[in-house]
Amino acid sequence: MTAERTVSVDGSPVRVTEGGTGPAVLLLHGSGPGTTGSGAWAATIRALAGSWHLVAPDQAGFGGTPLPPRSRGGLGVWTEQAAALMDALGHPSYAVVGHSMGGAVALALAAARPEQVTHVVPVSTMGAPGAPLSAELDAVWAAPAHEDGAREMLGRLVLDQSLVTESAVAARSAAMRAGEAAFATLFPPPRARWAVDLTLSVETLAAVRAPVLLVHGAQDRLTPLRPAVLPLLDLLADVRLHVLGRCGHAPAVEHPDDFHRLLSDFLSQD
Template sequence: MSPPGLARTVTVDGSPVHVLDSGAGPAVLMLHGSGPGTTGAGAWATTAEALGPSWHVVAPDQAGFGGTPVPAGAGRGGLRLWTEQAAGLMDTLGVGSYAVVGHSMGGAVALALAAAHPQRVTRVVAVSTMGAPGAPLSAALDAIWAAPAGQPGARDMLSRLVLDQALVTDAAVEARAAAMRAGAAAYASLFPPPRTRWVEDLTLPARTLAAIRAPVLLVHGADDPVTPLGTAALPLLEHLADVRLHVLGRCGHVPAIEQPHEFRQLLSWFLGAGGGY
């Protein structure tokens, strides 16, 4: 197993994937969301540290984000590419079975991965997830996908992600602005207007959702404007065979940041539970 906190590049199907690889034990694949400047380490390093070294956490930059380019010939990212790349990464790392935690866009990828590989995906935690049939493009998500690189764009985006505006600090804005500038060229190809089509690309058909046999935990903020509870999480309850939903009050789109203690407790409990709820 990899030493704690190792950031490295792994070649998957001939293309580089940048990944944070930490700990040893049961494997957890952690998939970030779609905001500009998002990376696997930026989204999940603190959570991975809190889970401790007894979990083997794999947190990649998905294609078009951070240090992972869109593979040559792929054109742009999308649900199929991100799903295949995630499965290929775990194959390359020699991980036979694993849980998947996905945030927002990453939640849709996690659900698609569970449907495509039912013998390998043991559990799914879909946080503020996309993927529900019929979910519209929210005004907040449209604005986030369109956010320009730089401090004003970073501040506006972060203000939409969290309910508690005290979390939008100057340091957080500068860190995100730097990440946005670094990834601007690759990100530009991912969600050009009109953006409703990219929500549709990340929507899973009812038959795909019904095929998921792994236990699924949905975690959602009651005040999420990006993927609203009523259109993003609640419809999934009708389609998933083994599902439970935990709603966090006074929480926006990023429970891992807004309610970190409760989120990590939920994660540790569900990943360690032998029989689900």
């Protein structure tokens, strides 16, 4: 059972989808046009709701959460809003799971709030020093808000093209059209600068004290395994990596059972 509500965070509205009972887990979505917290994490909330209380916000500029006044988004804004949201919801400690852009935000949040963040799971993550903007991610950020654009974008996210169904395309294109104006301000060209904005410093990564589980697809074309993840193994204090074979950029979609089992096992560890 999930519920949606709008929470005031530092005077700005944040749209949140929640479900389940137990220790809190913050779920942070990625950066593709039309992405929302509920769209990215509905299946995960259903799978884990028996053991955890899951919180999936629309981050600033996405879905039902507008950008704060005089803001264009960026790592600092998303990190600060995530921390303030969990404060507003009354969660003194929580795990954080983040996909792609959300993985970089999750790591930055863990560095900024080491006394609160208990576990970190960056999935298909951005944020590694020196990782370039891939041509595939550049194309995703540039995807036009219509059905052909949605179809092409979804095809870049997954290895198994049978997952790009007509219903998925229709839902994503509708979400892209609804968020088109806000998204246009987030990653305008030249887009490499926005990948740089999402890069974490060596010092920030060293400040992450919580245990980290990196989850990645071996065939991820948006954040390729070597430049996006392997450097993090040398820069994080307590880290392990799980690579899913026959998997692109969306492990939660392509291998949901394996992904949710990994999450459950890791989050259960003290």
